Amino acid sequence: MPLDKGKNGFTLPKLPYAEDALAPVISAKTISFHYGKHHKAYVDKLNELIERPETQGKMKAFGLVPQSGPPEEFGAWAARERERWTRVVKQSGAKAD
Numbered sequence: 001m002p003l004d005k006g007k008n009g010f011t012l013p014k015l016p017y018a019e020d021a022l023a024p025v026i027s028a029k030t031i032s033f034h035y036g037k038h039h040k041a042y043v044d045k046l047n048e049l050i051e052r053p054e055t056q057g058k059m060k061a062f063g064l065v066p067q068s069g070p071p072e073e074f075g076a077w078a079a080r081e082r083e084r085w086t087r088v089v090k091q092s093g094a095k096a097d
Contacts, residue, residue, distance in 0.1 A: 009047035012040050016082055021094040 015035060020028035049055050 009050070010043050012043045016085065017089055017094075021089055022092050023094065025092045025094075 012035075015031070018028075019031040019035075022031065
């Protein structure tokens with residue numbers, strides 16, 4: 001899933017389907033843990049690290065500047081991810097929201 005960088009850092013978007021949409025293949029509890037806690041921890045750590053002066057210094061030394069891409073690029077990526085996960089949901093026999 002794409003990350004969205006807003007004023008308060010990166011955020012993890014809501015899933016485009018219900019947590020129980022992949023049941024019984026993947027339980028709602030598994031989705032909740034994997035996405036709601038595991039992936040969220042990555043985003044939280046990213047926000048923490050990206051603000052550290054030493055991280056910013058290292059990135060600058062390599063010529064890297066954190067920035068968001070154009071909305072069209074992000075939208076295209078998000079659409080591809082949505083299509084991919086829609087196929088997964090359909091193949092599981094569940095209905096996407």
